[in-house]
Amino acid sequence: xxxxxxxxxxxxxxxxxxxxxxxxxxxxxxxxxxxxxxxxxxxxxxxxxxxxxxxxxxxxxxxxxxxxxxxxxxxxxxxxxxxxxxxxxxxxxxxxxxxxxxxxxxxxxxxxxxxxxxxxx
Amino acid sequence: xxxxxxxxxxxxxxxxxxxxxxxxxxxxxxxxxxxxxxxxxxxxxxxxxxxxxxxxxxxxxxxxxxxxxxxxxxxxxxxxxxxxxxxxxxxxxxxxxxxxxxxxxxxxxxxxxxxxxxxxxxxxxxxxxxxxxxxxxxxxxxxxxxxxxxxxxxxxxxxxxxxxxxxxxxxxxxxxxxxxxxxxxxxxxxxxxxxxxxxxxxxxxxxxxxxxxxxxxxxxxxxxxxxxxxxxxxxxxxxxxxxxxxxxxxxxxxxxxxxxxxxxxxxxxxxxxxxxxxxxxxxxxxxxxxxxxxxxxxxxxxxxxxxxxxxxxxxxxxxxxxxxxxxxxxxxxxxxxxxxxxxxxxxxxxxxxxxxxxxxxxxxxxxxxxxxxxxxxxxxxxxxxxxxxxxxxxxxxxxxxxxxxxxxxxxxxxxxxxxxxxxxxxxxxxxxxxxxxxxxxxxxxxxxxxxxxxxxxxxxxxxxxxxxxxxxxxxxxxxxxxxxxxxxxxxxxxxxxxxxxxxxxxxxxxxxxxxxxxxxxxxxxxxxxxxxxxxxxxxxxxxxxxxxxxxxxxxxxxxxxxxxxxxxxxxxxxxxxxxxxxxxxxxxxxxxxxxxxxxxxxxxxxxxxxxxxxxxxxxxxxxxxxxxxxxxxxxxxxxxxxxxxxxxxxxxxxxxxxxxxxxxxxxxxxxxxxxxxxxxxxxxxxxxxxxxxxxxxxxxxxxxxxxxxxxxxxxxxxxxxxxxxxxxxxxxxxxxxxxxxxxxxxxxxxxxxxxxxxxxxxx
Amino acid sequence: xxxxxxxxxxxxxxxxxxxxxxxxxxxxxxxxxxxxxxxxxxxxxxxxxxxxxxxxxxxxxxxxxxxxxxxxxxxxxxxxxxxxxxxxxxxxxxxxxxxxx
Numbered sequence: 001x002x003x004x005x006x007x008x009x010x011x012x013x014x015x016x017x018x019x020x021x022x023x024x025x026x027x028x029x030x031x032x033x034x035x036x037x038x039x040x041x042x043x044x045x046x047x048x049x050x051x052x053x054x055x056x057x058x059x060x061x062x063x064x065x066x067x068x069x070x071x072x073x074x075x076x077x078x079x080x081x082x083x084x085x086x087x088x089x090x091x092x093x094x095x096x097x098x099x100x101x102x103x104x105x106x107x108x109x110x111x112x113x114x115x116x117x118x119x120x121x
Numbered sequence: 122x123x124x125x126x127x128x129x130x131x132x133x134x135x136x137x138x139x140x141x142x143x144x145x146x147x148x149x150x151x152x153x154x155x156x157x158x159x160x161x162x163x164x165x166x167x168x169x170x171x172x173x174x175x176x177x178x179x180x181x182x183x184x185x186x187x188x189x190x191x192x193x194x195x196x197x198x199x200x201x202x203x204x205x206x207x208x209x210x211x212x213x214x215x216x217x218x219x220x221x222x223x224x225x226x227x228x229x230x231x232x233x234x235x236x237x238x239x240x241x242x243x244x245x246x247x248x249x250x251x252x253x254x255x256x257x258x259x260x261x262x263x264x265x266x267x268x269x270x271x272x273x274x275x276x277x278x279x280x281x282x283x284x285x286x287x288x289x290x291x292x293x294x295x296x297x298x299x300x301x302x303x304x305x306x307x308x309x310x311x312x313x314x315x316x317x318x319x320x321x322x323x324x325x326x327x328x329x330x331x332x333x334x335x336x337x338x339x340x341x342x343x344x345x346x347x348x349x350x351x352x353x354x355x356x357x358x359x360x361x362x363x364x365x366x367x368x369x370x371x372x373x374x375x376x377x378x379x380x381x382x383x384x385x386x387x388x389x390x391x392x393x394x395x396x397x398x399x400x401x402x403x404x405x406x407x408x409x410x411x412x413x414x415x416x417x418x419x420x421x422x423x424x425x426x427x428x429x430x431x432x433x434x435x436x437x438x439x440x441x442x443x444x445x446x447x448x449x450x451x452x453x454x455x456x457x458x459x460x461x462x463x464x465x466x467x468x469x470x471x472x473x474x475x476x477x478x479x480x481x482x483x484x485x486x487x488x489x490x491x492x493x494x495x496x497x498x499x500x501x502x503x504x505x506x507x508x509x510x511x512x513x514x515x516x517x518x519x520x521x522x523x524x525x526x527x528x529x530x531x532x533x534x535x536x537x538x539x540x541x542x543x544x545x546x547x548x549x550x551x552x553x554x555x556x557x558x559x560x561x562x563x564x565x566x567x568x569x570x571x572x573x574x575x576x577x578x579x580x581x582x583x584x585x586x587x588x589x590x591x592x593x594x595x596x597x598x599x600x601x602x603x604x605x606x607x608x609x610x611x612x613x614x615x616x617x618x619x620x621x622x623x624x625x626x627x628x629x630x631x632x633x634x635x636x637x638x639x640x641x642x643x644x645x646x647x648x649x650x651x652x653x654x655x656x657x658x659x660x661x662x663x664x665x666x667x668x669x670x671x672x673x674x675x676x677x678x679x680x681x682x683x684x685x686x687x688x689x690x691x692x693x694x695x696x697x698x699x700x701x702x703x704x705x706x707x708x709x710x711x712x713x714x715x716x717x718x719x720x721x722x723x724x725x726x727x728x729x730x731x732x733x734x735x736x737x738x739x740x741x742x743x744x745x746x747x748x749x750x751x752x753x754x755x756x757x758x759x760x761x762x763x764x765x766x767x768x769x770x771x772x773x774x775x776x777x778x779x780x781x782x783x784x785x786x787x788x789x790x791x792x793x794x795x796x797x798x799x800x801x802x803x804x805x806x807x808x809x810x811x812x813x814x815x816x817x818x819x820x821x822x823x824x825x826x827x828x829x830x831x832x833x834x835x836x837x838x839x840x841x842x843x844x845x846x847x848x849x850x851x852x853x854x855x856x857x858x859x860x861x862x863x864x865x866x867x868x869x870x871x872x873x874x875x876x877x878x879x880x881x882x883x884x
Numbered sequence: 885x886x887x888x889x890x891x892x893x894x895x896x897x898x899x900x901x902x903x904x905x906x907x908x909x910x911x912x913x914x915x916x917x918x919x920x921x922x923x924x925x926x927x928x929x930x931x932x933x934x935x936x937x938x939x940x941x942x943x944x945x946x947x948x949x950x951x952x953x954x955x956x957x958x959x960x961x962x963x964x965x966x967x968x969x970x971x972x973x974x975x976x977x978x979x980x981x982x983x984x985x
Contacts, residue, residue: 076904101369106182328973343907
């Protein structure tokens with residue numbers, strides 16, 4: 001089933017790749033390049049899934065997850081962290097902030113789609 | 122599991138990646154400059170980290186292994202830095218710049234499809250490792266991740282596939298899964314219903330729920346988890362696939378997976394939380410410390426599967442019978458909308474823009490041809506066609522401006538390289554310098570930007586090497602120890618003006634003049650104004666350095682700078698105040714694609730004079746015309762004599778009139794403020810012309826900058842004013858006949874310019 | 885399990901969305917009903933989305949009914965709800981609560 005997904009990454013390359021993969025599978029994709037713009041993209045908008053990078057200017061992925069979990073509208077929305085981080089500490093912080101799971105870059109398209117299916121009702 | 126990738130689905134994004142790299146590296150260099158100057162904050166460090174981080178992510182996606190390996194270590198260093206675990210001192214800044222260089226090169230290598238030598242960048246890497254080893258304790262992840270097969274994507278993939286095939290050939294596996302969510306699980310948007318659905322996709326499942334923990338309603342925390350389950354799963358899939366189902370909740374639950382034999386005997390018990398999916402590092406698990414300490418981490422589930430394989434003969438089924446989850450969803454109506462809340466931008470291949478620019482150029486030419494046709498036809502000036510032509514002309518002009526603006530870029534990308542050069546050079550020459558840049562957002566055509574870096578680099582080096590004094594000299598002169606170089610850009614009169622100002626010693630005129638005389642650049646007895654002396658440093662074959670250092674110019678002088686700038690249709694000049702400093706001023710057209718020009722006629726040929734060079738046009742009375750001993754002419758204007766160059770004669774018509782009073786003289790300003798007069802027959806109007814390279818289409822011609830195509834389809838040459846100002850007029854054949862009265866009159870000008878034209882050109 | 889019909893129970897219509905966010909208000913609604921002491925009669929015809937937290941609220945409410953000798957019934961269950969109970973392994977229990985009209 002087609003989902004509406006917000007992908008947040010400061011890297012244009014990554015946004016393009018995520019967007020390309022998701023759209024190819026028929027999903028609707030919203031894009032933002034940092035946490036602040038992600039929040040404004042979500043003003044008056046709900047999504048089925050949020051995929052976010054961690055290292056971003058203005059508002060990073062962890063802060064974004066915290067802000068989203070504090071917002072009743074997004075408390076139950078699955079959030080995936082998309083990151084190259086192999087640092088467990090950062091992942092724990094992501095988890096503590098309320099992330100549903102994560103994907104390690106680089107990702108294989110099929111895998112990304114599978115995870116989208118996995119966490120979306 | 123996943124099918125092996127046959128080819129790279131993301132290859133099409135490589136271009137985007139390299140463009141992004143260029144942007145990131147530009148910003149990074151600027152930020153490194155800030156770090157070096159001490160005027161940085163934590164965000165600066167974060168920005169540098171993010172740049173490397175983003176490059177690493179992209180490099181990883183495209184399997185640029187060297188880049189991944191290097192950025193991986195570089196990133197650790199930057200991480201220490203932003204965590205304030207390292208002090209910013211000179212050696213560290215050196216390491217950062219060195220690493221930056223290596224990274225830039227690695228990007229270039231990758232872009233060109235080259236593989237650098239094995240030892241390339243090792244020194245930078247060693248420097249980085251030096252810092253990292255000093256902090257091993259606080260970075261345990263560093264060691265662990267070195268082993269991460271992130272650069273061995275292909276190998277990794279192969280393993281995945283093998284495991285896949287293996288598990289399928291094992292026939293039916295029986296698992297008993299005891300799954301007890303911890304209370305926080307739902308709050309992470311993890312939903313047992315989805316997990317169970319995923320298990321159901323693996324095979325046949327029996328579910329037993331335990332609701333014992335559930336309290337009465339009044340005591341229930343509605344978002345806590347109370348249920349627990351035991352699943353019995355019969356599946357063709359292996360343990361890894363089962364583990365994968367629970368990958369996101371492994372930390373949020375107690376999980377026990379038991380592998381059952383044929384008759385439900387327990388073959389193996391694996392208790393989680395633990396580590397699953399060893400074969401596939403695409404996904405991580407939130408392994409908490411407790412789990413690690415408890416020592417129940419399932420490091421290698423493979424042997425279990427082998428046991429099962431022995432006890433259960435294979436019931437191989439076609440791989441096509443894979444569960445739905447691995448089948449990519451069909452693209453059903455992707456009404457995707459990309460919402461970038463900030464200013465939306467798209468990235469376009471430069472070639473496409475260039476094609477567009479060229480096409481608009483052709484359109485301009487076609488339009489002016491049409492306009493000319495309409496004018497020539499006896500058409501009513503108020504006819505629809507004429508009006509339409511005017512409108513068309515307006516729209517095309519607007520279109521052209523807009524298209525040109527696509528290629529405009531801030532000079533930031535070039536300016537950003539300068540702090541680096543200042544840094545390197547000042548260190549080598551032992552001077553203290555502060556670089557101030559202004560107007561970085563000033564935009565100029567991409568074609569100009571690309572040509573700007575070399576001259577700017579050279580001039581900055583020159584200021585550092587020759588302009589600024591050593592700290593001791595400065596102190597002795599009553600100045601601060603640290604010199605200042607100011608680099609600024611601004612738009613002025615349709616051109617970009619770039620200035621490089623230093624507060625050094627200024628140009629040593631005495632030395633310059635004597636050197637110029639010594640080198641034969643000027644005559645021994647020449648008397649020059651201060652300004653003329655200053656500008657001698659641009660003269661060919663001149664160098665003020667006592668010996669040519671490798672700093673200011675790798676052996677080339679400022680004359681090369683001037684030549685390069687002139688080749689761009691620009692000008693460079695210097696003003697200096699001894700003891701106070703020097704200012705280099707560089708003016709360039711905003712674009713190299715079009716030019717506002719005055720079309721002039723000289724003996725049946727038409728030429729274009731760039732409007733920017735034109736001061737005014739005069740028709741000198743014969744009383745103001747003087748003939749020099751060599752037969753060349755000068756005219757007197759407001760008490761000054763100005764050399765006149767006959768354009769027609771210059772380009773080969775020896776019979777052309779040599780009497781400026783019989784034609785028109787266009788006064789043009791050449792490089793360094795030098796004014797000459799161009800003797801032409803007529804002015805044919807002012808228009809914007811599309812520049813076509815003569816070198817590309819024909820060959821370089823001295824005195825001609827480039828060519829264009831006029832409305833009537835004829836090719837017209839654009840004069841190179843600076844070259845003309847330097848060029849010798851071809852010797853006139855019969856010097857004895859050079860008195861005005863002897864000039865043959867057969868090539869009289871046929872048309873006189875209208876008063877309207879004259880007014881139009883007065884700058 | 886108590887199936888004793890109590891006709892005086894008011895029918896409570898379950899909302900369309902029974903996701904995580906709905907769990908708290910579902911709990912409050914059901915608690916208020918339980919306080920009336922006349923059992924729970926839930927109409928689940930509108931339910932389009934179900935989450936485990938809400939199922940927990942429902943099962944807890946059912947347990948509470950048993951403990952306080954009240955009736956608990958779910959009528960007109962949508963397919964989504966039926967499937968959710970089934971997936972979670974609550975098929976058998978659900979049969980006892982379900983009334984089909």
